[in-house]
Every structure is written in structure tokens, then in C-alpha cells.
């Protein structure tokens with residue numbers, strides 16, 4: 001498989017890489033090395049033009065009171081990093097988000113767009129390298145991204161940041177959100193008064209532990225969701241270019257398990273061979289929209305889901321036969337029908353074209369059946385760490401009643417059930433609850449029961465039925481918990497709440513509500529479920545005051 005297309009005709013230098021002395025000894029001159037080719041800059045400028053804040057084409061290139069203009073080359077100090085991996089720069093007090101720059105560096109950047117409160121730019125030269133607090137031999141902040149398509153692909157944001165620094169940054173990102181949005185008293189937080197007795201500004205401190213990372217942070221994803229389109233009349237499938245909906249052909253993805261890479265390649269080749277028309281976002285025509293593949297690490301089973309813009313697949317039987325013949329370990333071939341003009345991947349209807357309607361995997365000694373649309377954590381190695389932490393924070397003795405809200409296919413519920421008297425799981429996707437029930441039976445777990453529906457509706461019903469949980473576990477999607485659910489949790493008054501979150505900002509917002517409602521944040525464990533991306537997962541323990 002070929003690598004993705006490059007705009008700059010080759011791998012861009014990763015400035016600072018290899019300059020060990022300078023990292024240990026603070027800032028050093030780099031001699032103004034150029035890092036971006038002109039062609040690439042133009043591509044970036046196009047993308048900036050579509051940004052919300054400011055314009056690079058058509059609109060004014062300067063604004064009253066803004067110290068930089070579009071197209072201007074400026075030197076700036078980088079003082080932070082956004083979760084999109086952009087360096088936060090300052091020019092005369094004005095904020096510039098600088099793509100490619102890292103905290104502690106001084107860079108030259110070309111301004112792509114400006115607005116009243118901030119602008120966007122891309123780094124053209126590294127002027128001074130940053131300083132690492134990890135001063136071990138050979139440790140660097142900036143490293144050369146190993147992925148050949150990193151600069152163009154929107155999937156990873158932090159490959160140019162050394163892995164140890166990523167873990168450190170993720171913890172800081174969590175701390176900052178808890179402090180700024182959640183007003184949580186975090187041990188070691190700036191601006192608060194630590195009394196040295198475990199209190200901060202008179203409040204007990206929450207401890208945010210170092211991020212649990214991976215020893216080998218590559219090839220971890222067990223699920224690939226690949227958009228399909230066409231380029232030059234050919235079917236392509238790969239990734240959305242950074243900041244756009246243009247689909248670029250991709251051969252390799254270094255955070256995917258190789259099995260998924262191979263499965264996707266076979267599906268694309270088969271679709272080309274059989275002339276299955278790719279979907280076009282612009283016209284709304286064509287058939288194949290997405291190829292979703294999963295690989296179960298412990299059983300080796302593979303699943304293919306063809307997301308199509310309609311029910312009929314021309315030469316569908318031949319396609320299934322080709323996949324059965326060519327994909328090792330294939331256990332399930334499904335079709336999901338999505339005809340809406342939307343960026344939502346799955347439609348409501350899924351049917352099995354061949355094999356089982358699920359594949360099976362195992363985490364921490366528990367078996368799980370996984371359906372095409374069910375949520376299943378994508379990094380199995382780190383999932384064990386996360387779930388063990390959730391069980392530890394739940395502090396179970398075997399006598400407790402536990403509610404697991406947003407339970408998916410019952411993963412956390414079944415981990416908890418081994419240590420609790422009774423577990424109630426609730427989840428909005430019916431197939432996921434079917435899986436959860438099947439999974440409980442598969443593992444002979446009889447003290448867990450599951451309900452379908454919005455957690456914010458089902459929990460008050462349980463409350464009315466007299467279910468009184470000792471512990472509530474929540475693991476909501478990125479938008480966090482529904483306010484009605486938080487209110488019910490506060491009324492139910494469990495001794496402990498364990499909050500598993502994939503978004504530190506919404507987590508912090510919800511912790512504030514829970515703290516205001518009588519709970520105290522005790523411990524926060526960040527877990528790196530998604531190395532090289534800006535995402536971080538957290539497991540949080542709250543206790544009733």
C-alpha cells in the first residue's frame with residue numbers, strides 16, 4: 001500500500017530532534033532552520049480560510065488592534081499546547097495558535113488567519129528549542145514523527161511530541177481543566193494556597209496521578225472507521241485531510257493494528273475490482289460510504305461493516321465471497337445502511353451479510369460479544385488499566401448495589417459485578433444492551449441486569465422503584481452527563497461516585513456540579529487510551545462529604 005499524498009514532497013524536518021544538549025540545557029539557538037515547504041503552506045492557508053475565527057482570503061488581512069496581519073511572518077514564544085496539538089503562542093499579548101510548534105519553543109510562524117481575540121499560524125522555523133523537565137539522558141521534547149502522513153492526516157496531533165512529554169502534557173491538561181472549569185482544589189495547583197496538610201484554600205486536595213502510559217504506544221487501535229470517496233475517478237479510502245472533508249488514500253496507519261490495515265486494504269481492492277461505486281458527499285450519490293473493521297485481540301476474529309448509501313449492493317454476493325476468501329479470521333460481514341446527508345457514520349439499520357452478527361473478545365478474563373454499532377474501547381491494553389481503576393475506586397466488598405450508567409455492552413458492569421451484590425446497567429443503544437445481556441450470560445454473571453434507554457430517564461425510574469445504589473459509575477460520551485442525570489445522582493446520594501471520562505472539559509463541568517451538590521473529588525487517574533492524539537481518558541473517585 002502506498003503512503004498518503006504529500007504536499008511538501010517529502011518528510012518535513014522535525015526541528016530540534018537529535019539536539020540532546022539543547023534540551024537538557026534550556027533554550028539554544030537553532031540557526032533558523034526552515035521547516036515547511038511553500039506548497040504545503042498554501043495548503044494550510046486554504047484550510048485556515050475555512051476557520052471560524054478570521055479569514056485569510058477575501059476578508060481583511062489586518063484588523064484594528066490586532067498586532068499581526070495575515071501573511072506576516074512573526075517570531076513568537078510558545079507557552080502552551082491545545083488539545084489539537086497546536087502551540088499556543090503570544091505576540092504582544094495577542095494569542096496565535098501555531099501548528100507544528102511546541103511549548104517552550106520560540107518559533108517563526110506565518111499568520112494564516114486573524115480574528116479579534118486570536119489568530120492561526122503555522123510554524124516555518126524553529127528559533128529556539130524548548131526545555132524538558134524530563135532531563136534524563138537522551139530525552140527530547142520534539143521528535144521526528146514516524147508516520148509518513150502525519151502532517152496531512154487529521155488522526156494524530158501529538159506525534160512530534162516525545163511520548164513521555166505527551167503523558168506529562170495530558171496530566172497537565174486534566175489539572176488545568178479541573179482547576180479552571182471545575183474549580184476543583186487540585187494538589188499542586190498554581191494560585192491556590194496549599195497548607196501542607198492535604199488542604200488547599202481550606203478545601204481537601206484532589207490528587208491527580210501521573211498518566212498511565214503504554215510501554216509500546218503504537219499499533220493499539222482495534223477498530224478502524226475508514227471514509228470512502230473517489231479521487232480522479234478511482235475509489236479511495238483513508239482519512240480526512242486535516243481540517244477538511246477531502247478523503248485521502250491511506251495505506252498504513254501506525255496506531256492501527258496491522259490486521260485492520262490489511263482488512264481495509266482487501267475491502268478496498270475488492271470494491272474496486274467489482275466496481276462498487278464510492279459515495280460522494282457533494283452529490284449524495286454512490287454507494288460505499290465507510291468501511292468499519294474490528295479485530296478482536298484475544299480471539300483473532302475480524303469483523304467488516306460496509307456502510308452504504310442504500311440497501312442493494314451490486315455484486316454483493318461476490319464481494320462477500322471475496323472477503324471470506326481473503327480476510328484471515330473473518331467471522332462477521334455486516335452492512336449498515338446510512339442514506340442521510342450527515343457526517344454520522346452509522347444509520348439505524350444493520351444486517352448481517354455473512355457469519356455471526358458479533359465478534360468475541362476478552363478483557364481481564366471476561367468475554368465480550370461486540371456488535372457493529374456497539375461501543376467497545378479501542379485500546380484493549382489500556383482498557384484493562386482503566387477498568388481496574390474503576391473497580392478499585394468503587395471500593396466494593398461484595399455487599400453493594402451499583403449503578404453503571406452509560407454502560408455500553410456491559411464492560412464495566414461485568415467487571416464490577418464480580419465484586420458487588422447487584423449491578424444495574426443502563427445504555428441508550430438497544431443492540432449494546434442485547435450484547436450486555438449476552439455477555440452476562442456468556443460469563444455466567446447473574447447479579448447484573450440491564451435496561452435500554454437514556455440514563456437520565458431510566459435512573460429516576462429506578463429511584464422510584466426504590467433502588468438505592470451505594471456506588472454509581474458513569475462513563476458518558478464526550479458531551480458528559482445530562483444535567484437531569486446529575487440531579488438524580490445527587491438525590492440518590494451514593495457513598496461513592498466513579499466518573500470515567502474521555503473529555504476533561506465536560507468532566508470538570510460535571511465535577512463542579514457534583515462538588516456543589518455535596519461530593520468531594522478525591523483522586524483522578526488519567527489513562528492514555530489514545531497515544532499520539534490529544535485525547536485523554538480519566539477515572540475519578542468522588543466521595544460524599
Ligand SMILES: C[S@@+](CC[C@H](N)C(=O)[O-])C[C@H]1O[C@@H](n2cnc3c(N)ncnc32)[C@H](O)[C@@H]1O
Nearest residue numbers: 375406407408411427428429454455475476477
Ligand atoms: C464512552 S461510552 C462507554 C461505554 C462503556 N462504559 C464502555 O466502557 O465500554 C458511552 C456510552 O454511552 C452511551 N450513551 C450515550 N448517551 C446516552 C444516554 N443518554 N443514556 C445512556 N447511554 C448513553 C453510548 O451509546 C455509549 O455506549
